[in-house]
Amino acid sequence: MTDPTLTSADITRLLQAVRRGERQALDDLFPLVYEELRALARGQRSRWHGDLTMNATALVHEAYLKLVDQDAIASESRGHFFAVAAKAMRHILCNYARDRQRLKRGGGAEHVAMADGLEAPRVDLSEASADELAALDSALQRLEQSDERQSRIVECRFFGGMSIDETAAALGLSPATVKRDWALARAWLYREVQQG
Amino acid sequence: MRSGGAFRTNHTRSARLGALFEQALDLPVQEREPFVSHACEGDAALRDELISLLEAHLAAGAYFDDLSRRAVAPALSAVARQPDDAEAMRAVEKLRERLADTYRFEQELGGGGMSRIFVAEDPRLKRRVVIKVLPPEIIPTDAADRFQREIELAAQLQHPHIVPLLSTDTVDGTSYYTMPFVTGESLRDRLARDGALPLDDALRIWRDLLDALAHAHARGVVHRDIKPGNILLSGRHALVTDFGIALALETAAGGAQSTTRGPAIGTAAYMAPEQAAAKADLDQRVDLYQAGLVMYEMLTGVLPFEAESTHELLLARITREPAPLLRREAPDGLVALVTRCLARARRHRPESAEAVLAELDLATSPPPGKPTFAAVAVAGRPRRTIARYAGATLALVTVVSLAMVRPSPRSTPGGAAGSLPASITASGPRRTPDIAAYEWYRRGMDVALLRTDRGRREGIAHFERAISIDSMYAAAYAGLSRMYLTVWNASAADERRTWARLAEEAAFHAVALDDTEPMAHVALGWVRLATSDYGAAEAALTRALDLSPVVPRGHEGLARVHMMTGRRVEQLAEARLGVEADPFSHSAIRELSLALATNDRCEEALDGLRTLKTLTPPAAVAGVIGGMCYASREMWPEAISELQWAASQGDNSATFAPAFTGYSLARAGRQDEASALLSELLARREQRHGSFAIATVYTGMRDYDEAFAWLDRAVDDGSLNPYIMHPIFADLHRDPRFQRLKERMGVESPR
Numbered sequence: 052m053t054d055p056t057l058t059s060a061d062i063t064r065l066l067q068a069v070r071r072g073e074r075q076a077l078d079d080l081f082p083l084v085y086e087e088l089r090a091l092a093r094g095q096r097s098r099w100h101g102d103l104t105m106n107a108t109a110l111v112h113e114a115y116l117k118l119v120d121q122d123a124i125a126s127e128s129r130g131h132f133f134a135v136a137a138k139a140m141r142h143i144l145c146n147y148a149r150d151r152q153r154l155k156r157g158g159g160a161e162h163v164a165m166a167d168g169l170e171a172p173r174v175d176l177s178e179a180s181a182d183e184l185a186a187l188d189s190a191l192q193r194l195e196q197s198d199e200r201q202s203r204i205v206e207c208r209f210f211g212g213m214s215i216d217e218t219a220a221a222l223g224l225s226p227a228t229v230k231r232d233w234a235l236a237r238a239w240l241y242r243e244v245q246q247g
Numbered sequence: 248m249r250s251g252g253a254f255r256t257n258h259t260r261s262a263r264l265g266a267l268f269e270q271a272l273d274l275p276v277q278e279r280e281p282f283v284s285h286a287c288e289g290d291a292a293l294r295d296e297l298i299s300l301l302e303a304h305l306a307a308g309a310y311f312d313d314l315s316r317r318a319v320a321p322a323l324s325a326v327a328r329q330p331d332d333a334e335a336m337r338a339v340e341k342l343r344e345r346l347a348d349t350y351r352f353e354q355e356l357g358g359g360g361m362s363r364i365f366v367a368e369d370p371r372l373k374r375r376v377v378i379k380v381l382p383p384e385i386i387p388t389d390a391a392d393r394f395q396r397e398i399e400l401a402a403q404l405q406h407p408h409i410v411p412l413l414s415t416d417t418v419d420g421t422s423y424y425t426m427p428f429v430t431g432e433s434l435r436d437r438l439a440r441d442g443a444l445p446l447d448d449a450l451r452i453w454r455d456l457l458d459a460l461a462h463a464h465a466r467g468v469v470h471r472d473i474k475p476g477n478i479l480l481s482g483r484h485a486l487v488t489d490f491g492i493a494l495a496l497e498t499a500a501g502g503a504q505s506t507t508r509g510p511a512i513g514t515a516a517y518m519a520p521e522q523a524a525a526k527a528d529l530d531q532r533v534d535l536y537q538a539g540l541v542m543y544e545m546l547t548g549v550l551p552f553e554a555e556s557t558h559e560l561l562l563a564r565i566t567r568e569p570a571p572l573l574r575r576e577a578p579d580g581l582v583a584l585v586t587r588c589l590a591r592a593r594r595h596r597p598e599s600a601e602a603v604l605a606e607l608d609l610a611t612s613p614p615p616g617k618p619t620f621a622a623v624a625v626a627g628r629p630r631r632t633i634a635r636y637a638g639a640t641l642a643l644v645t646v647v648s649l650a651m652v653r654p655s656p657r658s659t660p661g662g663a664a665g666s667l668p669a670s671i672t673a674s675g676p677r678r679t680p681d682i683a684a685y686e687w688y689r690r691g692m693d694v695a696l697l698r699t700d701r702g703r704r705e706g707i708a709h710f711e712r713a714i715s716i717d718s719m720y721a722a723a724y725a726g727l728s729r730m731y732l733t734v735w736n737a738s739a740a741d742e743r744r745t746w747a748r749l750a751e752e753a754a755f756h757a758v759a760l761d762d763t764e765p766m767a768h769v770a771l772g773w774v775r776l777a778t779s780d781y782g783a784a785e786a787a788l789t790r791a792l793d794l795s796p797v798v799p800r801g802h803e804g805l806a807r808v809h810m811m812t813g814r815r816v817e818q819l820a821e822a823r824l825g826v827e828a829d830p831f832s833h834s835a836i837r838e839l840s841l842a843l844a845t846n847d848r849c850e851e852a853l854d855g856l857r858t859l860k861t862l863t864p865p866a867a868v869a870g871v872i873g874g875m876c877y878a879s880r881e882m883w884p885e886a887i888s889e890l891q892w893a894a895s896q897g898d899n900s901a902t903f904a905p906a907f908t909g910y911s912l913a914r915a916g917r918q919d920e921a922s923a924l925l926s927e928l929l930a931r932r933e934q935r936h937g938s939f940a941i942a943t944v945y946t947g948m949r950d951y952d953e954a955f956a957w958l959d960r961a962v963d964d965g966s967l968n969p970y971i972m973h974p975i976f977a978d979l980h981r982d983p984r985f986q987r988l989k990e991r992m993g994v995e996s997p998r
Contacts, residue, residue: 092327107323112930126919144322151325180318187314198261209311210319214945214953231269234307238300241307 058083063120066128077135084132085139088114092143107144108212111136130221134203137211137221141188144210148184183244190243194236200224201236208233264297271301338421339363339380345418350378350425366428375428376413379489380421394422401468401491408459410479410488426488431481434541438475443548446576450611452478453542454604455485460538461600463490464531471529473537474517475544516550517541520564520591532593535603539588539596546574551589567591567752580610594715680717687713688723695730696833699864703737706730721761725770728753729800732773737902743937743965750774765794765801772804776811779967781994784808797828803838810845810969812994818842833859833866840872847974849876867896871904878907879974883915903970906940910947910975921948937966946979955984962991 062083068076091114115132195202200222207218215233219226267286271279279301287294343352350367353375365378395415402412415424434452437444444452456478463470470477470490479486519536521529543551551569569589572582584606590596597603691709694702707730713723731750735743754774757767768791775784788804795801802825809818822842825835836855843852853876859869870893877886887908894904905924913921925944942957958979961967971979979985 089326092323107319109930110323112926116926116930140323143326144319147322147326148318177321180321183314184318184322209315214950216950231265234272234304235265235268235300237307237311238304241310242299242303245303 058087059118059120062087062118062132063123066119066124066131069131070125070128077131080132080135081139084114084118084135085142087118088136088139089143091117106212107140107210111140111211111213127220130217133211133213133217134207134221137206137213138203141191141206141210145184145188148181148188151178151181152185186244187240190240193243194240198232198236201232201239204229204232205236205240260293264293267293267297268300271297272304276305338419342380342418342421342423346378346423350376352378376425377428378423378425380423397491398424404463404466404468404490406459406462408455408484408486409463409490410486412490424492429479429481429486429488431479434475434478434480434485434545437480438544438548443574444545446546446574449542449545450581450607451483452480452485452545453538454607456487456538456541457600457604457607459487460531460534461604464534464600469529469531470534470537471522472517473534473541475541478541516552518564519593521593530593531599532596535588535596535600536590536593538600538603539585542585543569543572543589546577546585547572564591578610581607584610592711592715684713684717684720684723687716688720688726691723691726691730695726695733700737703730703734706733719760721757721764722766724753724757724760725764725766728757728770728774732777735777747774747777747965750777763794765791765798767791768794769798769801769804773800776804776807776969778965779811779962779993781808781811799829799832800834801825802828803834806838806842807969810842810972811992813972813989815842815846819846833862837866837868837872840869844872844876844879845973847879849880852876865896867893867904869893870896871907874904874907874911875970875973875975878911878914881914883911886911887915903940903943903968906943907975909940909944913944913947913949918948937961937964939966939968939971946976949978951979951982951984954979955982955988958988959991962988967992 062080065076065080065083069080088110092110111133114136115129119129119132121129191202191205194205203222204218204224207213207221208215213221215226215229218224218233219229222229224232267283270286271282274282280298283294283297283301287297346352346367349369351370352365352367354366356364356366356377363380365380366375367378368375395417398412398415402415405411410426410429413425413427415422417423443449456473460470460473468491470487472489472492473487477487477489479488517537517540519529519533522533540550551572552563552567553570568591569586572585574582584597584603588596588603597606687709691706691713694706694709696702707727710723710727710730713720714727717723728750731746731753735746735750738746750770751774754767754771757764757770761767768787772784772788772791775781775787785805785808788801788808791798792801792805802821806818806821806825809815809821819839819842822835822839825832826839829835836858840852840855840859843849843855853873856869856873856876859866870889874886874890874893877883877889890904890908890911894908905928909921909924909928912918912924921944925941925948928941928944938957938961942954942961945951945954945957958967958971970976
C-alpha cells in the first residue's frame with residue numbers, strides 16, 4: 052500500500068482541481084478512492100465479530116475524515132469526494148458480487164480461506180444476494196446510459212448512504228430534483244430487476 | 248463539478264415524465280391513474296410508462312431498504328474479510344527461496360487455516376520436519392522479537408507427549424517455526440472419522456494430554472489453544488503440538504495484557520470462557536477447560552455448546568453451563584471430573600493438571616465397594632436431576648448445575664426454583680445465611696453508585712464474590728444484573744447486545760432462585776426496559792412493587808415505562824412515589840427530574856438536577872437532562888454549556904451528550920459545527936453512539952427524512968432511548984411517521 056500521507060495529499064490536490072472545473076481530476080480520483088476504501092474496509096475487519104456487519108455510510112465518512120485535509124478544501128469539495136466515494140463503493144461491492152457469481156458457476160470447491168483462530172463467519176454474502184447485487188449493477192449500467200444523473204443519485208443514496216441534501220450538494224443539484232429523481236430511479240430499477 | 252444540465256439525459260421527455268411522476272406522488276394512490284390518464288392524453292406510451300413506474304414505486308422503497316441490509320452490508324463485510332492472497336503468496340514464496348538451502352520442501356499440508364503448513368526434509372539429518380509459516384499480518388513487524396522470545400520459552404519443553412520445537416525465525420517479516428514430523432493422524436481426524444472414541448482410548452489420550460500439560464505448567468508455559476487439531480496420535484500415544492504459539496502470537500500482537508476486543512487468537516469453538524470474555528490474566532486453567540472440552544468430545548462425539556454463530560457461541564460460553572455429558576459406561580467420577588473442568592468460573596475448576604490426574608486415577612480404578620472422593624462428592628442424583636430438567640427453562644438448568652458445581656449439603660436441586668432452604672427466613676437483600684456474602688453484596692451496592700468504569704468492574708466483582716459464597720443469593724444476582732445494565736448503558740453500540748444478554752441471564756437467575764424477592768423482579772423489569780419490552784417491564788415492576796411498595800428503583804422503572812408509552816402524567820406520579828419512598832436516592836431524583844422535564848416543567852426539573860450535580864462524583868446525566876430542558880426552552884447557549892459539561896465528566900453514562908449538543912448547535916444556527924459533529928458520529932457509529940444519536944442531530948438540522956430513517960435503524964441496533972419521548976423531539980411526534988415508529992418500538996400496545 053502506498054504511503055498514506057501521499058495519498059491524502061493527492062486526493063486533496065485532485066479535489067481542488069475538481070473545484071476549478073477540471074473534469075479529468077474526477078476520473079483520476081476514482082482509482083485512489085477505490086483502493087483506499089477497500090483498504091479501510093479490510094483494516095476494520097478486526098474490529099468486529101461474526102454477526103456484526105459493516106456499514107457503508109460509516110466507512111465512507113471514515114474515509115473522508117482520514118483522507119481529506121479539511122482545512123485545505125472548500126466545503127463543496129466534500130460533496131465531490133462523497134460522490135466519488137459512493138461510486139467507488141458501488142464498484143467495490145458489485146465487483147465482489149460478480150466474483151462470487153463466477154466462483155460459484157465455476158463449480159467445485161470454493162477457496163474459502165478460514166482463519167486458524169476465527170471460525171468461518173456465518174454472515175456472508177449469500178448466493179441470492181450476490182445475484183441481486185449483480186442484477187442491480189447491470190440495471191444501473193443501463194440507467195447510466197439513458198439518464199446518468201439518476202444513476203449518480205442512486206450511487207450516492209444507496210451505496211454511499213448520503214442524505215438528500217448531501218447528494219444534492221455533491222452533484223450540484225437542487226434537493227427537490229434529487230428527491231424526485233431518487234424516487235423515479237428506484238421505481239425504474241425495481242421494475243428492471245424484477246423483470247430480469 | 249458538473250451542474251445538473253451536464254448529465255447525459257433525454258431532456259424533454261424525461262423532464263415531462265419526472266414532473267408528472269412527482270405530481271402524481273403527491274396524490275393519494277387511487278387518484279394517480281386518473282390524473283396520469285388525463286395528463287397524458289394522446290401519449291399512450293408516456294401514460295403506460297408512468298403508471299408502470301408509479302406501481303413499481305410502491306414496492307421500491309421497501310425493497311431497497313431491505314436490499315441494503317441484506318446485500319450491501321454483508322457484501323462490504325465480505326470484501327473486508329478477503330485475505331490479500333497475492334501478498335500472502337508472495338511472502339511464502341520468498342520464504343521458500345530463503346530456506347531452500349536448509350530444507351527441501353516436499354509438499355503442503357492442508358487444514359492449517361491461517362498458517363501454511365509444509366512438510367520438508369532436513370537433508371543434513373535425513374529427517375522430515377513440519378514448517379509452519381505464519382501469515383505476515385498476524386505479527387506486526389516490530390513484534391518479531393517478542394514472538395521469538397515467547398517461542399523460546401516453549402522451546403524449553405522436553406516431554407514424551409509434547410512435540411518439540413526445533414527452530415523458529417523471522418525472514419522479511421514472515422515468521423515460521425519447525426518441529427519434527429510426527430507420523431500419525433490428529434485427534435480431529437480421528438474424531439471426524441470415528442465420532443466418539445472407545446472409553447479406553449479416550450482415557451489413554453486424556454492422560455497423555457494431562458501429563459503434557461502438567462509438565463508445561465510446572466515450567467510456566469500455558470498452551471491456550473488445546474484442541475483436537477493440536478493433538479497428534481502416534482501409535483498408542485498422543486502428542487501435543489503448537490505449545491506456546493497462541494501465547495506467543497498474542498504477546499506479539501499486543502503485549503501480554505492485550506486489550507484486543509474480543510478473542511483475536513484462538514479457535515472460538517474451543518475457547519475457555521475467560522478467553523471468550525477477553526480477560527487479560529489467563530492462567531493454566533484455560534488449558535484445563537480446553538482439556539475438558541477435548542475429553543467431552545472424545546466421550547460423546549460432540550461439543551457441549553451449540554450456537555448459530557461465533558458470537559452466540561462465545562456468549563454461550565460465558566453465560567451458560569455446558570450440556571450434560573452423557574456416556575453410558577463412563578464412571579460417575581469421570582463425568583463429574585470432566586464437568587468440573589468445564590466450569591464456567593475458573594475457581595470452580597480443578598487447580599492443576601496434576602490434580603486432575605490424581606482424581607482421574609481415583610475415578611477410574613476404585614477398589615470394588617470403596618466409595619471414592621469423586622463418587623461421593625457428586626452422587627448420581629444430580630445427573631438424573633439434570634436429565635429430568637433437561638427440557639426445562641435455561642434458568643432451572645443453570646441453577647441445578649450451579650448446585651452440582653459446588654455441592655453443598657443444604658442445596659436441594661430437586662426443589663430449586665421457588666423454594667428456599669428452611670434456614671433462610673430473613674427478608675430482602677439479607678436473604679442469605681452467610682454474612683460474608685451479604686458483606687460483598689453491600690459493597691457491590693455501594694460501588695454501584697460510582698458510575699465509573701472501575702466502579703462498574705468492582706461492582707461486578709463484588710456481586711460475583713457474594714454469589715460464589717452463596718450460590719442461591721437471589722438479590723446478589725439482581726445486583727449483578729443491574730451492574731451489567733450500567734455497563735450496557737455506557738457501552739459502545741456494538742457491544743450492547745452482549746451486556747443486555749448478561750443482564751437478562753442474571754435477572755432470570757435471580758427470579759428463578761427466589762420468586763418472592765422484589766429486587767429480582769425490579770432487575771428483570773429494568774432489563775425488559777432495556778430490551779424495549781414495555782409490557783413485560785410493566786408486569787415485572789408491578790409485581791416487584793406488590794411484593795414491596797418501597798423496593799428501590801421500582802417506581803422509577805414504572806415511571807420509565809409510562810414515559811415510553813406516552814403517559815406523562817402517570818410518569819410524573821410514579822416518579823414522585825419513588826422520591827417519597829427514598830428522598831435521597833439518586834435514581835429517584837433523576838427519574839423525577841426526567842419526569843418533570845418530560846412534562847415541560849423545566850424549572851422544577853433543573854432544581855432537582857442541581858442536587859445531582861452536587862454529588863461526588865457529579866452525575867453527568869444531570870447535564871444531559873438539564874441540557875434537554877434548556878433546549879426545549881430554546882436557550883441554546885445554556886443547553887450547549889450543560890451538555891458540554893456532561894460530556895466532560897468522563898462518566899460515560901452521559902453517552903448522548905454529544906448527540907444533543909449536535910441538535911442544539913444545529914438549532915442555534917451553528918451549522919458547520921453541527922455538520923462536523925454529525926460526520927464524527929457517522930464515522931464512529933458502531934463504536935460509540937449508535938443510530939439514535941445520529942437521528943437526534945438530524946432532527947436538530949430539521950432533516951426529518953433522515954431522522955426517521957436513522958430512528959428506524961436505531962430500533963434495529965437497540966440504541967433507541969426513552970429520550971425520544973422528550974419534548975425536544977416534538978417535531979417528530981407531530982409527524983405521521985412517528986406513529987409507525989411507535990408501533991415498531993412496541994409501545995403502541997403495551998399489554
